[in-house]
Amino acid sequence: MPPELAPDPRLPLFKPGWMKKAIHLSDGVKKFLQYNADLMHPEKQDWVRQLQKQHQTALRRRNEEATAGLERELIIACEGSVPGYRSSAIKENIEVIVVAIVVALGIRAYFLQPFKIPTASMQPTLNGITARALPESDSFPNPLLRGLEYLARGRNYVEMRLPADWGPVRLVAIRQRSTLHFFTVTDLIFEDPLHQERTLTGYVPTRQMWESLWVGPKPTVSGDGERTLLSGVETLEVRVKGHELAPGTLLVRGLIDTGDQVLVNKMAYHFRTPTRGEVFVFSTADIKGIQPPPGIDSQHYIKRLTALPGDRLSLSATESVVSIPGRAPQPVGALQINGAPAAEVGMRKVMSRENGYRGYTIVNGDYVHGEQAVQLGEKSYMAMGDNSPESSDSRYWGPVPEQNLVGPALFVYWPFLPHFGLIR
Secondary structure (H helix, E strand, C coil): CCCCCCCCCCCCCCCCHHHHHHHHHHHHHHHHHHHHHHHCCHHHHHHHHHHHHHHHHHHHCCCHHHHHHHHHHHHHHHHCCCCCCCCCHHHHHHHHHHHHHHHHHHHHHHCEEEEECCCCCCCCCCCCCEEEECCCCCCCCCHHHHHHHHHHHCEEEEEEECCCCCCCEEEEEEEEEEECCCEEEEEEEEECCCCCEEEEEECCCHHHHHHHHECCCCCECCHHHHHHHCCCCCCEEEECECCEECCCCEEEEEEEECCCEEEEECCHHHHCCCCCCCEEEEECCCCCCCCCCCCCCCCEEEEEEEECCCCEEEEEEEEEEECCCCCCCEEEEEEEECCEECCCHHHHHHHHCCCCCCCEECCECCCCECCCCEECCCCEEEEECCCHHHCCCHHHHCCEEHHHEEEEEEEEEECCCCCCEECC
């Protein structure tokens, strides 16, 4: 469950001025490339991207001199990459971006950071992104009702159909990108018989579009490509092999509810120890049992912290099972911590099997196998999803190292229904 924003764990928490300036420049160049990609010659675009990678490498190595030199090269390269672009334009754009978001960046860097819940592993405590295809016979609500639904529930209606004035085309790539680190859109990239590129854009994450909303002919995708499409990472592009499509072909149609947007307290664990039972965010870096998508070093997961260093945890069998469509029923266990039933409010809610909770399921994972008890070592934490039957968590891939902890999840700030408020 990768959230929407992914900070680089290799950079220090308290950054010097030159490093903050370099990060702001990197953000500015990224936006410059997004806004001007269609105006840039491919060779110049590649050159800017190459300099950007060198700049990011120098920044990660904390080489101030190399970073400063590459900043000048980056600005010059951007200025010369778009025909007719004013020489001071990128500097002005970067200054505007820095001034506009400096306060937000400061808060985000040191205190609070927003994350988006992409999966259902914490339901019903927190909602992930959900989507449902709709047939053409089901009309969408009028624009006013759609606007109210979007504001209150984060619900969006999407339809992606080839324009009637296009000729025959083939789908050749699917690209996901983020605008303003908030709005996730998917581009369907086509080629016509003359190898000219055409793009159809929808306000919908690629994973849900591909899994739930695709109603037209599906293209052929490699195994790695499909894994990337379903990864939930913020930015991706996958090459596909599509059939020839006629004008007016309907490809995607349905509704999508955004995942809960939460604020995480990044400072809390610098001043207190983690608390059993709280919802927390952590990095998956160097957790061997978690395989990140191709090209991604790590992601961020959100789970409930069910056991602390030194705790002994087990799931003892009960007479209950949970039924999951398409799978065999799974036995439900009673969560035991240090020989006693888990007493924290969050874990008791899960075990109550009321109000949408289905209990903790007993699995044969690599870390927790059946009913066997496990003892956590020093600086190790147990992470388990509240939607246990559909959660990939510490039962499968082991404990979370202390250095991976980001902070407790504090508050759902959007959408307003149904979870707005403090997270418990």
